[in-house]
Amino acid sequence: MIDPQILHSELSFQTARSGGSGGQNVNKVESKVELRFDIPNSAILTEDQKQILYERIPSRLTNDKILILYHQTERSQYANKEKVIEKFDRMISQAFIVPKNRKPTKPTLASKLQRLQEKQRKGMVKSMRKRPLPE
Secondary structure, three states: OOOHHHHHHHEEEEEEOOOOOOHHHHHOOOOEEEEEEEOOOOOOOOHHHHHHHHHHOHHHEOOOOEEEEEEOOOOOHHHHHHHHHHHHHHHHHHHOOOOOOOOOOOOOHHHHHHHHHHHHHHHHHHHHOOOOOOO
């Protein structure tokens, strides 16, 4: 597992005018923040770690394998930058979590009996819906 804080030195940021409400301020201030992380040229990540990122977050990567995240909901550029860094940290941490292997289990005898009893009860309910046989 890698600490995402180490990767902050390799991040690059771009700003742009964000859409949405904000009045006259929105037309003057570049508050949208775009974070870019160039995975192939990262000096900190090993090749195995790069491969894990390619496999776990492919929808977030460009064709050049660059991770791009952005945030624009806050009205200040600083707040958006903090939020996008938090998003990056969460994503990197999640990508490196190794999922636990599922241990296959068999149904217990009690659960099998319960299932069979439920099937019988359902069958009885359905058979009661039929017309009675003529005598």
